[in-house]
Amino acid sequence: MLSFPLRELGVYTPAEMGAVDRLAQQHVPVVTLMENAGRAVARAMRAAMRPARVLVLCGPGNNGGDGYAAARYLLEAGWPVAVAALTEPKAGSAAADVAGRFTGPRVPFVAEESARVDVVVDAVFGAGLARDVAPAVADVLRAAGRVVAVDVPSGVDGGTGQVRGYAPSAELTVTFCRYKPAHLLYPVREKMGRIVLADIGMPSEALEAQPPQAWLNAPGLWRVPELTPESHKYTRGVVSLCAGEAMPGAARLCASGARAAGAGLVRLAAGENAAAFRLGEPGLIVDDAPLAVLLDDARRHVWVCGPGLTEAEVGLTLPQLVEAGRCVLADAGALSAASGRPDALRGVAVITPHAGEFARVFGAIGDDPPARVRQAARQTGAVVVLKGASTLIAAPDGRLAINVHATPALGTAGSGDTLSGVIAAMLAAGMPAWEAACAGVWLHGEAGLRAGPWPVAEALDRHLGAARAEAERRQGLSAREQGVI
Template identity: 40%
Template structure:
């Protein structure tokens, strides 16, 4: 956005005009949401966010509202448009450390914005805590002060905003946790920068929505048979731990794979047969039996890891599948903790591996990235994808999906109750089904994560993984007139 602002000015657009538009948008939000406010308290840093807050203060005063302005630092340090805003605002101002939060105040937070890179000072942190303790409404300009716009992490302390007003586009901190929960209701305001300038600086980073992957969703051919819809293989471990793999297999069938076969040791087959009907079973007890299995080119995709155990066997199986589309989850990931490079080397070339770690599993394959606190979740997923030549689904309430060429999606539709036993197994099966149907790995992963979130919302709070399976719904499909040939 710094580059966007710069290019907008170079193109002839008044940067102060943009600041005025931003400040007026903040004032409009304040009046719309809090007409009953006793006073609007504008907290102004010395950067452009402070300038926005000063413009908002003038607009609020002009509307007849009671307004107080508090500055964080010497006003002589204002520069550029912020200095111009300060000169244009005739409202008396006071030092920030003299502000005493009072019931009835609505706080306009213009202290730091999205560019904060270090922890807030102890006096500002104390003020934030007081405002929070009094449950005063906070309208944040761009981002709640204290939230890192790049990572969504809190740098020491932050405001808990009721409303956040940002401009032209969202920032990563609006979607990544805990920033997302600290923003309150997010408003994205167009302040007049042409779309061509904004899009020219857009990174390969988006929110995960249907617009990202809908072209990869195939319209069903009325004449299609089950093999045309893909054949998914899910590997099971021993009978006592086979429940996780059964979840994955059932999810794969529910998500649209034409056929699903569970591959398991012979001793586990009676247990599997007692629980499954539409899913086929096949015994594999030796590497030779596995070799015979993978000779069948109709088998489109594989899922290995849920409840699998047996790390030595997992490593051998993965090596045998290195030229196939594979979702590696749970025990399959952990099996490579002592030699992740072996896994990465096996899947060089076209991307065909999808890794689905939660933070703990991620640290087993990428301990250096997990330990580096300077990296955001986006950074970790991006570097891991490039290193492993795999699509990474770094799970959580703010799941990040990344592929080796740098494309990244942040998922924001998952309810917190998806954090339950078996939920990840269901996700692995959905990804496998999408791969089996021919979707590219990144689109298979992003659409599966989105679909998983939709199912979680449909199942509702208190759901179990079994409820989640029943809540899987079809993906949005393009109209047939728009379908690719």
């Protein structure tokens, strides 16, 4: 059974959450959950803003039912509230029951009503929307000044993060029980404003019966190995890198990232180019022996291939590493060499493309990034780290982590080389590939947050030790104690 912190970090697609809702009915009435959801919306609004004139836009489904409940609780708190229904709930449904309890004013579902109030609560469509928002509905939403969204802003596909026709930008979004992918995926994440994840009493039995396949990336989803009195450089792990002639800086950044993240020993396989690297950091070992000779050392199990390499250099090194059964992280030049040939990456453990590299290897990301990254992982048999504002980490077995613990300041040349080194250090320490990738991405993001505004890639190294210490501190805490939900 999953640990409690791990369960908290689960991210559910709308279909998975729909299954949870159906399972929950065996333990608690739907009306009770709907009332709890509406109470949570009202509570979040009262905490975030002064009393104001409110119009609650309600759809006919459960999302609308949450809106009716929120309207009643705001009305009971003394706020001037009216409801506008797109369509009345189906007779006999839980939403109809809750709608009947609202005794305040009702107004037409038109743009003029949205425009005349201070705040519009958008409870029209939830995360499971499967069609574009109709123009007439979009007009009503567009007329709103300030918007509070229930679950997601109407028009947002909760599973893919795509906007279906139109979606308003909310200043506050209140969702329930667990995040959906859209809450974490940029650029649609920016439409959510501040997100409140509310506990509405969802039975644990329902959640356990429908486990997620995606998680918010945070300590507790993985554990970085901790030092013991008997730790030494080989128990901490050896990271080896293939170094090339044309761009030595990339290999240096990767090596520095691995060392700063805790690798016990980092070695550069530079061959004839060894002299160009020997004037660097004194703790970095530079090898000039042929790769075939270096592979005789079984302790050198983890290799990074790609940073600073030309496609020709990749062609001389990557096949040897795979043939020798090494644990390989492929990045940069290795991805360029695999352009249009994803099968060329079979046998590697982890690949770390940015969006452009991903598209060159696998084709367009398309409208469903989580599904596309999972497909790439299955196709190659490798963990795929799609770097971006929301970094996606997919395993071949379908597990997916979504990382938002980062900063735009990481978008600087060389930052990705550092990340490759950090992940390699986690692999060398004995972490499985998916967990190592998740931990490396989080540590890299934490270092970026600590590095302050406008850091260069070299600056990240100074903060990776503190980032690892912070991960060790947090990984025994629940997600709420960490402040990530």
